[in-house]
Amino acid sequence: MRIEDNAAGLGHIGVPARNLPASVIFYESLGFEKTHTFKIPDGAKVAFLSFKGLTIELYESKECAQKAGAIDHIAISVTDIDDAFEQIKHKGLKILDDKVQFLPFFENGVRFFTIEGPNAEKIEFCQKV
DSSP: OOHHHHEEEEEEEEEEESSHHHHHHHHHHTTOEEEEEEEOTTSOEEEEEEETTEEEEEEEOTTOOOSTTOOOEEEEEESOHHHHHHHHHHHTOOBSSSSOEEEOOTTTOEEEEEEEOTTSOEEEEEEEO
């Protein structure tokens, strides 16, 4: 399967936040609705907020740049993460993960991997399990 046939659309935009509660309040004031909250294995908190088809992943980070360009990654949802990983490997693109990763988000978890673009931007490919 070609990667463009595997893509299901924009998954989310990842934004680091030094103060997660304040960031959630800010986005809620713009009309976003908090849909999920999680803790990752290191204890950091993550919140997903949605507004008219756009989803933002806010996650706690002390290393937040707090300036223009501070968006961490753009995620593309795919229907088959293993196939997407193989397709990206065959394209010779710079993969930042040595294998498909897993986090216990959503009902059954999410599998993902990240690549680096030509401007050092990160693009995540993800599939809810």
